[in-house]
Amino acid sequence: MVIIKLIVAGVFFLGGWALFGVAHYVPGSEAVTYFAGIVAEALAFALPIHLFSRS
Numbered sequence: 001m002v003i004i005k006l007i008v009a010g011v012f013f014l015g016g017w018a019l020f021g022v023a024h025y026v027p028g029s030e031a032v033t034y035f036a037g038i039v040a041e042a043l044a045f046a047l048p049i050h051l052f053s054r055s
């Protein structure tokens with residue numbers, strides 16, 4: 001179960017970096033895409049802290 005949590009966190013982490021990189025190529029909604037990357041990075045760090053404390 002721990003492996004699945006780490007994989008989910010890794011997907012959010014890499015997805016956040018991908019959103020950061022793609023934000024400059026999305027005309028009209030660069031800020032929204034960049035903010036989504038920030039949210040994904042925050043989830044990548046927050047979810048394991050909360051999920052691992054309960055396991």
